[in-house]
Amino acid sequence: MIKTKRLYLYPCTKQVIEKIRRLNAYPLGDHIDHYVNQAALDPSTIGWGPWFAVRKKDKRIIGDMGFFQKPSPDGTVEMGCNIISQAQEKGYATEASRRLIQWAFATKETRRVIAVCYDHNIPSIKVLEKLGMKKYLTQNRMIYWEITKEADGAKS
Numbered sequence: 001m002i003k004t005k006r007l008y009l010y011p012c013t014k015q016v017i018e019k020i021r022r023l024n025a026y027p028l029g030d031h032i033d034h035y036v037n038q039a040a041l042d043p044s045t046i047g048w049g050p051w052f053a054v055r056k057k058d059k060r061i062i063g064d065m066g067f068f069q070k071p072s073p074d075g076t077v078e079m080g081c082n083i084i085s086q087a088q089e090k091g092y093a094t095e096a097s098r099r100l101i102q103w104a105f106a107t108k109e110t111r112r113v114i115a116v117c118y119d120h121n122i123p124s125i126k127v128l129e130k131l132g133m134k135k136y137l138t139q140n141r142m143i144y145w146e147i148t149k150e151a152d153g154a155k156s
Helices: 015-022 030-041 092-106 122-132
Strands: 008-012 048-053 060-067 075-084 114-118 132-139 141-147
Touching: 008 092, 015 030, 030 048, 048 092, 060 092, 075 092, 092 114, 092 122, 114 122
Parallel strands: 075 114
Antiparallel strands: 008 048, 048 060, 060 075, 114 141, 132 141
């Protein structure tokens, strides 16, 4: 578990998923089941998948975010974020994503974190800019973003 000012971040594990399902606490997408199956085959992937953001003040799961897989051989890992509508525009996505980027850069495997969003997804664009990510490609209505370990050093 990782703590931020307002959140607890829990890596997606079989035990966490079972508890969420038992409590019907959060809608689990197909990406969660896929990741849990992958982690069962390769425990070294734990942490390199979804994380659940739990708001400290009411212990409610407000989103899942994290990585799509372990870093590539060149040290690149892609991340994404999903926050429930009631918790959007309150800074949670930025807070959680910033901490996960710090976590990734604290490992020896990660040198670069990337993200992708649609060019009309203004909320995601704002979050990515607040994280210090820079655009490196715009193609087919998609914007590709990156932050390097060196660039993030001043923020950690």
